[in-house]
Amino acid sequence: xxDSIFSNYINGQWVDxxxxxxxxxxxxxxxxxxxxxxxxxxQTEAAIDAAIQGQLAWxxxxxxxxxxxxxxxxxxxxxxxxxxxxxxxxEEGKTLAEGVGETYRSGQFFHYYAAEVLRQMGxxxxxxxxxxxxxxxxxxxxxxxxxxxxxxxxxxxAWKIAPALAFGNSIVFKPANQVPASAWALTEIxxxxxxxxxxxxxxxxxxxxxGDVLIHSTKINALTFTGSLETGxxxxxxxxxxxxxxxxxxxxxxxxxxxxxxxxxxxxxxxVGGAYGGTGQKCTASSRLIxxxxxxxxxxxxxxxxxxxxxxxxxxxxGVHIGAVADARQMEQNLNYLAxxxxxxxxxxxxxxxxxxxxxxxxxxxxxxxxxxxxMTINRDEAFAPIACVIKVQDYEEALATLNDTxxxxxxxxxxxxxxxxxxxxxxxxxxxVMINLPTAGTDYHVxxxxxxxxxxxxxxxxxxxxxxxxxxxxxxxxx
Ligand code: NAD
Numbered sequence: 283x284x285d286s287i288f289s290n291y292i293n294g295q296w297v298d299x300x301x302x303x304x305x306x307x308x309x310x311x312x313x314x315x316x317x318x319x320x321x322x323x324x325q326t327e328a329a330i331d332a333a334i335q336g337q338l339a340w341x342x343x344x345x346x347x348x349x350x351x352x353x354x355x356x357x358x359x360x361x362x363x364x365x366x367x368x369x370x371x372x373e374e375g376k377t378l379a380e381g382v383g384e385t386y387r388s389g390q391f392f393h394y395y396a397a398e399v400l401r402q403m404g405x406x407x408x409x410x411x412x413x414x415x416x417x418x419x420x421x422x423x424x425x426x427x428x429x430x431x432x433x434x435x436x437x438x439x440a441w442k443i444a445p446a447l448a449f450g451n452s453i454v455f456k457p458a459n460q461v462p463a464s465a466w467a468l469t470e471i472x473x474x475x476x477x478x479x480x481x482x483x484x485x486x487x488x489x490x491x492x493g494d495v496l497i498h499s500t501k502i503n504a505l506t507f508t509g510s511l512e513t514g515x516x517x518x519x520x521x522x523x524x525x526x527x528x529x530x531x532x533x534x535x536x537x538x539x540x541x542x543x544x545x546x547x548x549x550x551x552x553x554v555g556g557a558y559g560g561t562g563q564k565c566t567a568s569s570r571l572i573x574x575x576x577x578x579x580x581x582x583x584x585x586x587x588x589x590x591x592x593x594x595x596x597x598x599x600x601g602v603h604i605g606a607v608a609d610a611r612q613m614e615q616n617l618n619y620l621a622x623x624x625x626x627x628x629x630x631x632x633x634x635x636x637x638x639x640x641x642x643x644x645x646x647x648x649x650x651x652x653x654x655x656x657x658m659t660i661n662r663d664e665a666f667a668p669i670a671c672v673i674k675v676q677d678y679e680e681a682l683a684t685l686n687d688t689x690x691x692x693x694x695x696x697x698x699x700x701x702x703x704x705x706x707x708x709x710x711x712x713x714x715x716v717m718i719n720l721p722t723a724g725t726d727y728h729v730x731x732x733x734x735x736x737x738x739x740x741x742x743x744x745x746x747x748x749x750x751x752x753x754x755x756x757x758x759x760x761x762x
Contacts, residue, residue, distance in 0.1 A: 287317045288466045290325060290486055293332035294479030299325065299486070305463055308375040309597050309606035310641035315373050318462040321485035326495040329454045329483035330502060333425040336480025337452035341422050343478065349399045351475045352448060356392030358471050359385055359440070366436070366467055371597040373463045374435055375606030375644070376560050378598050388440035388468070390727045391744075395444035398746070402449070415760045420753035422450035423527060424503030427496040429456050429489070429517070431509040432608055433563045433666075435464035438508050441727070443472070443482075445748040446506075452481045454502065456493055458509075460609055462486045489513060500524045506743075506751065507531070508565075511664075511736050518739060529740035529751045531565070531732060533664035534692035536722040537685040538568040539707070541678060541698040542576035548719060549577075549697035550584045553670070556695065556721030558592065558648040561604055562668035563612070565737075566693045566715070566723035570661055571672045572681045578674050582652055586632045589648055596641055604668060607644040616646055616667035623660035628671060629653040656684050664690070678703050686712045692733030693722040714738060 289296040299319030307313035321329070340348075359366065367382030374381070404419035426446045430438040439457060446453050457465030469484040485492050493513075497505060497520040504527040507517045514532040521528040538556055540549045556568035573581050597605035607613045613636075620634045634649035648668035654661055660671055675681045685694050695717035696707045704718045714733035715725060725731050730747040732738040741750035 287319050288462065289319045290321050290329070291469050291473055291482070291484040292325060292329045293336070293483065294473075294477075297325065303459065303462075305373060307372045307643070308609050309372065309643040311643060312641070313372060315369070315463050318466065318486050320487040321492050322487075323491070323495050326454070326485050326487075326492050329485045330425065330496070330499055332480035332483055333452040333454050334480075334501060336478045337422065337424055339478035340447075340452055340481040341450035345399050345402070348448060348450065349396050351477065352392045352396035352399060352444060354475055355471055356389040356396060359389030359392065359436075359468075363389070366464070368598065369467060370435055370464045371605065373461050374432060375597055375608050377602055377605045380560055380605070381597070384434060384437045387727060388436045391437070391440040391444045394728055395448035398445070398749075399448045409759060413761055415762070417758045417760070419756055419758070420449070420749060421756050423752055423754050424451060425454065425501065426451045426752065427454050427456070427499065427502045427505040429493050429496065429505070429507045429509065430458060430465070432458035432460040433560065433565070435461035436468055439465055439468055441744055442506050442508075443468070445752045447482070449749060449752040451752055454483045454485060454496060456485050456487070456496055459486065459488050497521055498524070499526075502526055504528070504751065514739065527740075527751065529743065531738055531743060532736060533666070534565050534690040534733060534737045535570060535662065535664055535688045536566055536568050536690075536693045536695070536713070537570035537572050537688075538695040538697065538722055539681040539685055540571065540573045540577060540581055541681065541696065541700065541703060542574045543699045544577065544697035545699060545719070546577065546581065546584060549581065550588050552695065552697055552719070552721045553585055554588045554592070556723045557670035558589075558604060558668045559721070559723055561607055562648065562670075563608060563666050564723045566725065568695065568722040569665060569670055570656070570685075571670055572675055572684050573672055574678070574681060575674055575676055578672070582631065582650075582672060585650060589632050589650060592648060594637055594645055594647055595639055596643070604648060607646055607667075610644060612666065613644040613646065616665065616669065619660055619663070619665040619667060619669060620649060623651050623654070623658065623669070623671065626658045626660065627653065628658060628660060634669070656687055662688070678706075682707065682710055686710075689736045690733065691735040692737040693717060695720060695722040
């Protein structure tokens with residue numbers, strides 16, 4: 283490892299890149315987090331070759347070894363949650379509490395999959411042919427390419443790396459180039475666990491360079507991607523040509539329905555927390571608030587009152603609820619969507635202004651629009667911003683139809699005290715996750731996570747369902 287540049291990790295060695303980038307905090311552009319190596323084509327290919335070499339040794343290292351490694355990684359993430367959470371908050375811009383929470387959650391993913399290591403069972407069956415027995419067992423899929431986005435720099439890596447290792451695979455990990463520090467810190471922990479060389483590799487760099495080599499590789503066996511729909515389509519196309527197993531988690535346009543009979547205070551908390559938590563930069567954020575006419579005005583009034591209490595500021599400052607926008611490009615996109623929403627007839631009733639803080643960063647007051655319709659651009663595109671839009675509807679049926687009228691389908695929520703509507707919603711919402719009297723954002727680590735339509739492709743992530751992606755089934759016939 284070089285003194286001044288955080289290196290890539292290939293075949294058990296820290297390797298300087300062909301070039302490097304400066305990682306700057308979006309909360310304070312004078313805060314330099316570090317210089318991070320950038321892999322080129324040759325290094326990315328070397329990482330893939332190393333993963334091929336390292337996979338079998340890891341697969342054969344034994345369950346106890348795999349269990350211990352995953353537990354140790356989880357233990358360290360949790361023990362260092364304050365330090366690593368701070369690093370995460372500095373580089374991504376989310377609040378310290380969110381950064382610490384994400385690091386803790388990342389540790390929990392490793393603990394969960396440590397236990398899964400010991401739950402790998404096969405099945406047996408009699409053959410239709412007398413005297414023949416059959417067994418089915420799962421084997422590692424092989425070399426897994428992992429590509430992650432910037433908004434959950436540690437957790438997205440963790441929920442992919444932990445099951446990949448648990449099921450005996452080797453890994454080439456390419457994190458988003460905006461947030462290499464969290465990925466590097468996780469890699470550094472993994473590098474001290476005595477894994478066979480090549481089992482885990484980190485290649486940092488731009489998607490169009492490092493990611494492109496990975497998704498077009500004929501040597502990897504599976505590719506798991508989280509990011510935008512636009513990139514997801516490229517990943518699906520590239521991996522399909524080579525018949526590489528592929529799993530995509532992408533964007534969304536999640537909605538929260540608030541019915542006349544809702545517990546109003548809870549609905550307001552769900553809406554504000556779901557829309558603006560993580561600066562609105564969550565794939566599960568409630569960017570559409572679909573509200574029935576009877577409660578609409580009071581709901582809007584209370585949401586605005588609640589928003590006025592949200593403190594925007596430097597992520598590490600005490601009392602701050604909303605940190606910085608992730609970078610200049612994202613800020614520009616936010617402002618562009620604000621302009622489009624106004625142009626198309628939305629009424630900006632709160633926020634949306636660019637804020638000047640003590641440090642030079644990208645700060646925006648959360649914005650609320652009313653008088654929007656579901657066909658407006660702001661209600662179709664994923665803005666990935668602290669912007670929410672209220673859509674007024676007449677009744678539950680119209681609310682449900684509006685919620686489902688989108689090409690995305692990750693999460694959907696409803697606030698109601700009616701068992702009838704809650705039950706109906708649970709069945710008819712066309713989303714992968716359904717939230718009743720809860721924010722659309724905020725999921726557990728031991729159950730499946732994923733969406734429908736353009737939000738997801740391939741088998742589910744997380745929980746026991748992850749084994750579908752990270753393993754391959756073998757059927758063996760035995761005549762005694
Ligand atoms: P992005 O698609 O721009 O980038 C995601 C990753 O893909 C990055 O590592 C990037 O470097 C890489 N990449 C970019 N171009 C590539 C290419 N041509 N070939 C290979 N790799 C390439 O997304 P982003 O802006 O980093 O993240 C935001 C998006 O992620 C949002 O749409 C958000 O909804 C989504 N997201 C989804 C989930 C989920 O689980 N559904 C979770 C978090 C974020």
